[in-house]
Each structure stands twice: as C-alpha cells, then as structure tokens.
Amino acid sequence: MSTLEITENKAAAKQETPTQISGSKAVMEALLSEGVxxxxxxxxxxxxxxxxxxxxxxxxxxxxxxxxxxxxIHAAQGYARTSGRTGVVFATSGPxxxxxxxxxxxxxIDSNPIVCITGQVxxxxxxxxxxxxxxxxxxxxxxxxxxxxxxxxxxxxAALAKAFYIASTGRPGPVLIxxxxxxxxxxxxxxxxxxxxHVRSYRPAPQVRKxxxxxxxxxxxxxxxxxxxxxxxxxxxxxxxxFKAFIEKTGIPSAATVMGLSALPTDHKLHVGxxxxxxxxxPNVMTNECDVLIAIGMRFDDRVTGRLDKYAxxxxxxxxxxxxxxxxKNVQTTVPVWGDCKExxxxxxxxxKAVDHSAWLAQFRELEKEEIKExxxxxxxxxxxxxxxxxxxxxxxxxxxxxxxxxxxVGQHQMVTCRYAKFNKSKSNVTSGGLGTMGFGLPAAIGxxxxxxxxxxxAIIGDGGxxxxxxELGTIxxxxxxxxxxxxxxxxxxxxxxxxxxFHDKRYSFxxxxxxxxxxxxxxxxxxxxxxxxxxxxxxxxxxMLDHDGAYLLxxxxxxxxxxxPMVAQGTSVSEIRLK
Amino acid sequence: MEKQEYxxxxxxxxxxxxxxxxxxxxxxxxINIESLNTSPSEVEGIHRFTxxxxxxEDVLRKLCxxxxxxxxxxxxxxxxxxxxxWQEQALYKVPADVVNEKVYVERLLRQYGANVVVIRNDYIxxxxxxxxxxxxKLTEELTKYGLIEFVRGARIAIIKDSAxxxxxxxxxxxxxxxIEIVENEYLDKRDDVFTM
Numbered sequence: 001m002s003t004l005e006i007t008e009n010k011a012a013a014k015q016e017t018p019t020q021i022s023g024s025k026a027v028m029e030a031l032l033s034e035g036v037x038x039x040x041x042x043x044x045x046x047x048x049x050x051x052x053x054x055x056x057x058x059x060x061x062x063x064x065x066x067x068x069x070x071x072x073i074h075a076a077q078g079y080a081r082t083s084g085r086t087g088v089v090f091a092t093s094g095p096x097x098x099x100x101x102x103x104x105x106x107x108x109i110d111s112n113p114i115v116c117i118t119g120q121v122x123x124x125x126x127x128x129x130x131x132x133x134x135x136x137x138x139x140x141x142x143x144x145x146x147x148x149x150x151x152x153x154x155x156x157x158a159a160l161a162k163a164f165y166i167a168s169t170g171r172p173g174p175v176l177i178x179x180x181x182x183x184x185x186x187x188x189x190x191x192x193x194x195x196x197x198h199v200r201s202y203r204p205a206p207q208v209r210k211x212x213x214x215x216x217x218x219x220x221x222x223x224x225x226x227x228x229x230x231x232x233x234x235x236x237x238x239x240x241x242x243f244k245a246f247i248e249k250t251g252i253p254s255a256a257t258v259m260g261l262s263a264l265p266t267d268h269k270l271h272v273g274x275x276x277x278x279x280x281x282x283p284n285v286m287t288n289e290c291d292v293l294i295a296i297g298m299r300f301d302d303r304v305t306g307r308l309d310k311y312a313x314x315x316x317x318x319x320x321x322x323x324x325x326x327x328x329k330n331v332q333t334t335v336p337v338w339g340d341c342k343e344x345x346x347x348x349x350x351x352x353k354a355v356d357h358s359a360w361l362a363q364f365r366e367l368e369k370e371e372i373k374e375x376x377x378x379x380x381x382x383x384x385x386x387x388x389x390x391x392x393x394x395x396x397x398x399x400x401x402x403x404x405x406x407x408x409x410v411g412q413h414q415m416v417t418c419r420y421a422k423f424n425k426s427k428s429n430v431t432s433g434g435l436g437t438m439g440f441g442l443p444a445a446i447g448x449x450x451x452x453x454x455x456x457x458x459a460i461i462g463d464g465g466x467x468x469x470x471x472e473l474g475t476i477x478x479x480x481x482x483x484x485x486x487x488x489x490x491x492x493x494x495x496x497x498x499x500x501x502x503f504h505d506k507r508y509s510f511x512x513x514x515x516x517x518x519x520x521x522x523x524x525x526x527x528x529x530x531x532x533x534x535x536x537x538x539x540x541x542x543x544x545m546l547d548h549d550g551a552y553l554l555x556x557x558x559x560x561x562x563x564x565x566p567m568v569a570q571g572t573s574v575s576e577i578r579l580k
Numbered sequence: 581m582e583k584q585e586y587x588x589x590x591x592x593x594x595x596x597x598x599x600x601x602x603x604x605x606x607x608x609x610x611i612n613i614e615s616l617n618t619s620p621s622e623v624e625g626i627h628r629f630t631x632x633x634x635x636x637e638d639v640l641r642k643l644c645x646x647x648x649x650x651x652x653x654x655x656x657x658x659x660x661x662x663x664x665x666w667q668e669q670a671l672y673k674v675p676a677d678v679v680n681e682k683v684y685v686e687r688l689l690r691q692y693g694a695n696v697v698v699i700r701n702d703y704i705x706x707x708x709x710x711x712x713x714x715x716x717k718l719t720e721e722l723t724k725y726g727l728i729e730f731v732r733g734a735r736i737a738i739i740k741d742s743a744x745x746x747x748x749x750x751x752x753x754x755x756x757x758x759i760e761i762v763e764n765e766y767l768d769k770r771d772d773v774f775t776m
Contacts, residue, residue, distance in 0.1 A: 137597055138597065138600055141597065141600055141601050141604060142601075142604045142608065145651065146651040146652075147597075149596075149597075166651060199651065200654070200749075200752045200753045201592070201593050201651060201652050201653060201654045201752065202651045203752075323649070324645055324648070324649075325642070325645035325646050325648075325649045327645075328641075328642075329642060329645075
C-alpha cells in the first residue's frame with residue numbers, strides 16, 4: 001500500500017448496536033478512521049496491549065520500529081512536514097514517554113501536527129511510583145497543544161477524535177494521549193468512531209474580518225516600498241498558490257523565514273532570499289527601509305528580528321496569522337489580519353492593485369550583488385583547496401535540480417543549507433527551526449521519506465548532530481527508507497566554534513569533537529557509503545549517492561574553521577548585518 | 581507601562597490538570613501568582629478562575645492571549661481593581677482571654693465587622709471579608725495581641741461591566757460562530773488598548 005493512499009474510512013460511521021472490543025482495538029480503529037497509514041514507535045511494558053492489537057492490523061497500518069523514542073517523534077515530524085498529514089507516534093510509559101519530550105517541544109514550536117499515544121501503568125498504580133511510571137501529562141503539558149490521560153476504554157474513541165482534530169486544525173501542534181494499561185485491555189461497548197469537528201472551548205481559526213482586509217489593502221495600495229515576509233503558515237495553510245497570486249499581482253519583494261523556505265520556489269522572481277541571523281543581506285537591510293511590512297504566517301522570532309527596538313520601526317506592519325497570541329507578541333501591528341491565510345490572502349489579492357515595484361525590487365538585487373561579491377562567490381566557488389559547505393550544497397542543487405526534499409540538523413550546515421539549497425516544491429524543507437534540536441536531521445529524514453516516498457530525501461547533517469541520533473541508522477537498515485545521508489564534517493561543533501571565535505576571543509571550549517569512521521559505522525548497519533575530502537571527487541560522489549538504490553551515507557570533509565556569513569550578531573539590528 | 585494589580589477572570593472547562601497548564605503560563609515567564617481561586621461560574625458546567633497578579637498591561641494582554649490559547653479555556657479577561665467588585669475572606673484565631681479582657685481588641689473587631697465563627701474556652705475564631713488592605717491592617721493589630729492563627733482566602737471578583745457568560749457560551753457552542761463572536765472582541769477594542 002502506498003503511504004500516500006488514505007485508508008478508506010470504514011469505521012467512521014456510528015453503529016446502532018455496539019460490538020465488544022478492547023481499548024487497544026479501539027485505538028487501531030481510530031487510527032484507520034483518521035486515515036493513518038504509518039506509525040513510528042517503540043514498544044514496552046505499558047503499551048503492550050496496543051502492540052498486541054497492532055499485530056492484527058499490520059496489513060493496514062505500517063509500523064516503523066525506531067531505535068529511540070526521540071527518533072520516533074522526529075520521524076513523525078518529518079512525515080507530517082512532507083505529507084501535510086498528522087504524524088503518529090507510539091511509546092511506552094516512563095522513559096519511553098520522557099524520551100518524547102524533546103520532539104514534543106520541537107513540534108510545538110514549529111507547529112507540527114503530531115499525535116503521540118503513550119502507554120501508562122494501570123490506573124490503580126498511578127501515583128505509587130510504580131515501575132516505569134512517570135507523570136507524563138504534567139511533564140508534557142507545556143510542550144503539547146493538548147494532552148489527556150485515558151483511564152477507561154470507553155473514553156478512547158472520543159479522546160483520539162479530539163486529539164486528531166486539535167493536532168491538525170488551527171495552528172497545528174503536538175497532542176499526547178496517555179492510556180493506562182487497564183484501559184487498553186478493558187472490553188467495552190463500541191459504537192463506532194466519530195470524527196471530531198468542534199470543541200466548544202477551542203476556536204481553531206477566527207473568521208477573517210473584512211474591515212481589516214480593507215485596511216490592509218489600503219496600506220498596501222499606497223505603499224511605495226512594501227515588503228512581504230513569509231513563514232511556514234503558508235505551507236501549513238496549504239496556501240502556496242494563494243500566496244503566489246498575491247505577490248505576483250502586487251509585485252512585492254518577498255523574503256522567507258527558515259520555516260517558510262520552499263513555500264515559494266527559490267528562483268521565483270520576487271523571492272529575495274531568507275531573513276534572519278544568517279539570512280541574506282538584502283532582506284535584512286531592507287526590513288529597516290520598507291514602508292509597509294506584510295508578515296504572513298510567521299511569528300517574528302528573535303532570530304528573525306534581531307534587536308527588537310530597532311526592528312522595522314519606520315514601517316506600518318500588517319500581520320496575517322491564524323494564532324491570535326502571535327499578533328502584537330513581538331512586533332506591534334498596524335493592521336492585524338487574523339485568520340487562515342488560505343482564506344485571507346485571496347480576499348486581500350482581490351482588493352490590492354497591481355503596482356510597479358520594479359525599482360524597489362531592483363534595490364534588493366543591488367544589495368544582493370554586494371552579498372554575492374563579499375560572501376557567496378567565495379562560499380560557492382572557493383579559491384582554496386579546502387571544500388566549503390556552500391559548494392557542496394551548490395553541486396547538490398545542480399544534480400537534484402531543486403526537486404529533492406532536504407532535511408537538516410542544526411548548526412552551520414543548517415544555515416548554509418537554508419541559504420543555498422534550491423527548493424522548487426513546497427514542503428521540501430524539513431528543519432528544526434524554533435527549537436534548534438541537534439539530532440533532528442536523520443530521524444526526520446526517515447519520516448520525510450515515508451511521507452513522500454516518491455521523492456529523493458537528502459539529510460544534510462553535521463558531524464556533531466549525527467552522533468546524537470546515529471542509532472536511527474538501524475531503523476533505515478531494517479525498514480529500507482531510501483534516505484541519502486550527507487555528513488558535512490568540519491571536525492568541530494561549528495556554530496558554537498564560530499561564536500567562540502567571534503565573541504569569546506577564540507577560546508575554543510569543548511567544540512573540538514572527534515568522530516567515528518562514519519562510513520564504517522554505516523557499513524555496520526549494511527548501509528553503503530563513502531568519504532571524500534577532495535573537490536575532484538565531489539560531483540561524482542554526490543551523483544553516486546543520488547543514484548544509489550537505497551540509503552547511502554556520504555561524508556564530506558569541509559573546511560574546519562569556516563564561518564557562516566552574513567550574520568546579524570546577537571543584540572544588534574537587522575540592518576547592522578555583517579558581511580564578514 | 582507601569583505595573584499594577586490586575587484580576588484575571590478565566591471561563592474554563594472543568595478538566596483535571598488545567599490548573600497546571602495555567603500556572604506554567606505564569607511561572608514560565610517568572611510571574612508570581614498572588615492569589616488564585618477556582619469555583620463554579622454563573623453557567624452550569626463552566627468553571628471560573630480568578631487570578632491576581634501585579635504586572636504591566638501589555639504583559640496582561642499577552643498572558644490572556646496565551647491563556648485563551650489553551651484548549652480548555654474559553655475566555656480570559658483582565659481588569660484593574662477599579663473595574664471589578666472584589667472580596668477576600670480571612671479567618672483569625674485569637675486567645676479568648678485577650679478578647680474578654682482587652683476592650684481595644686473588642687472595639688477593633690467591631691470596627692472591622694468581624695464575625696464570630698467559633699467560641700471556645702481557650703480561643704475565639706473570627707471571620708472578616710473585604711479588601712486586602714483592611715484584612716492586612718486587622719492582622720497587623722491582632723498580631724500585637726497574640727494572634728494564634730491567620731489565613732486569608734483567594735480573591736473573588738465580579739466584573740462590573742460584564743453581562744455574564746450565558747450568551748457567550750451559546751456562541752462558543754455554535755458550530756458556525758457569528759461575526760460578533762468573542763474572538764473578535766479583542767480586535768474591536770484594539771483602539772482603546774494600543775497607541776500606534
């Protein structure tokens with residue numbers, strides 16, 4: 001069965017007469033009714049009844065046995081990000097559940113729709129410090145959109161229906177359902193599964209108010225130097241076309257946040273690059289030059305704004321967001337357009353006039369030339385023998401044409417990838433933007449591949465991050481995810497080293513990390529690979545990796561002390577961005 | 581913006597663990613909860629939290645947005661002390677002989693409208709209700725006369741210009757919310773709150 005096929009909703013109808021089933025079977029029925037086809041998980045004592053029920057459903061539910069629960073949830077995140085569907089994770093109680101916490105925090109801050117189902121000790125043992133008992137509900141409360149403990153099987157259908165509804169609607173986020181073992185075993189009268197479409201205390205998306213659309217349109221129509229910032233909200237709202245129509249009609253230069261990358265093809269004529277600390281020169285400088293700033297589905301993260309009291313003070317700000325808590329949180333808005341951008345953008349497009357902003361756009365291109373001269377040329381075409389991360393990405397672009405899904409870990413390689421990777425299609429950039437979770441890249445790539453198995457998935461990872469979740473090579477080995485793993489090895493924890501060089505007088509404190517023979521490690525997992533350290537081998541090695549039928553690990557030795565520039569140093573304004 | 585005392589009123593579902601989610605919204609930002617009361621509300625099945633903190637208004641506004649973001653919270657309001665009718669209750673355990681022998685103490689208790697709850701040979705328990713300052717003052721005075729035990733309850737408050745939650749709940753329960761629905765209140769009141 002293809003992972004993209006949505007399972008037919010056989011159990012969705014309510015039954016007149018009940019059937020006696022176990023809580024665990026009700027979990028399986030719920031997953032099928034929600035169209036789930038892939039689950040990432042790891043069994044254990046308190047979730048054994050669910051795994052027992054799963055045994056009879058393996059023809060309809062694909063279960064990927066990960067090597068660590070953190071890997072499981074990152075894989076589910078990768079799956080959610082490339083498929084646009086809700087990722088599902090199974091874990092047991094105690095350590096199984098606590099191992100999910102990093103992934104939950106990551107999914108929370110990056111708005112990934114995830115449903116985690118954790119086993120819990122018998123309800124009668126709650127609070128007794130029983131074996132593998134942890135208060136998972138309280139531990140995960142701050143990092144879940146919603147969580148709930150089920151102690152009675154009759155609650156399972158409704159709890160899961162609510163979980164899937166909450167995880168995937170409005171601003172998506174992770175939901176955790178903790179099910180005690182007695183509830184998993186318990187037989188109860190099952191009346192079928194009914195999807196949830198309303199929770200009275202939860203309003204996923206407010207109605208878009210016409211008057212604010214009108215005010216926004218007026219500001220845009222009178223703007224001389226309008227500037228669009230777009231984030232992941234475009235992708236989450238499935239509003240890529242609506243967004244393109246809006247900017248193409250108005251001709252407004254548009255820049256992406258890290259999470260917004262791939263919402264608009266990289267080579268679109270109005271795409272002026274990436275915002276933020278290691279973003280492009282022009283969009284950062286122009287933020288403090290524009291007269292109307294139109295922020296769409298982004299949240300003015302501190303890595304985007306730099307010093308807040310010197311951020312776009314001259315501009316009127318229009319903020320389109322589905323989450324009311326984001327409006328005026330960091331940047332004071334002139335016009336708040338609160339709602340789903342899939343709905344609000346077409347309303348706005350209808351009211352805005354086509355204005356010629358080519359002179360304004362040309363100013364961006366002028367600054368871009370400066371960045372090309374000062375930074376990009378040397379990064380992509382270095383004159384030294386030592387390879388740069390940028391040139392690796394550049395050759396990868398040439399070979400994939402920008403059609404690959406790229407996952408990254410966190411650090412220098414992540415920023416370089418986000419800066420230089422070409423994205424043709426939406427949902428092809430999978431990175432840990434908000435939490436900055438090292439160890440994200442490899443498991444996310446596994447999930448990303450299950451979410452889009454017809455695509456080439458390349459995981460670009462540093463020599464530090466790969467060692468945090470390297471055990472997931474075992475998952476790849478066992479289940480055959482065709483993930484291309486590219487380690488950019490600079491023999492340092494590069495980003496921390498860069499900061500120590502620039503801001504701590506080059507006192508390199510514990511950034512010197514040694515690595516195992518990665519190719520040999522991969523070989524131990526029966527995954528092919530090679531290591532290269534010379535430019536002459538780069539193109540062939542990348543081609544071999546891409547052509548290989550199956551997973552492949554390529555280790556590329558790059559310059560040890562290269563820095564990522566431009567850079568908005570902490571505590572400075574975006575317009576004070578350094579080119580060197 | 582200057583810090584002042586605010587009363588937050590939350591209308592919520594009555595769900596286990598919600599209080600933990602609420603408290604982390606404050607503790608995450610290192611904000612002290614000075615008083616917290618939970619009770620039923622005017623609407624059956626809807627719970628009401630009354631929380632007192634001292635912060636600037638822009639902080640309150642953001643806190644209330646974060647609070648409303650919690651799935652089980654229907655609505656969050658914040659009000660200054662001028663905008664609410666509020667009351668706190670206190671119990672005092674005073675040695676019986678002091679009350680019997682000291683005329684000043686007796687006068688004090690009358691002055692503050694303290695009611696006797698329990699009389700025993702060794703002590704008397706009084707109760708008062710009022711604003712914080714009154715309670716604090718009486719406590720201060722009684723301390724001089726061997727106050728044995730003291731406890732003050734959380735603040736409860738009624739919002740002066742609120743019409744209650746009945747009609748709002750109807751809108752919350754509707755599958756298709758009306759344009760006037762609560763979530764837009766914030767937008768409508770924006771001009772009062774912000775200086776552009």
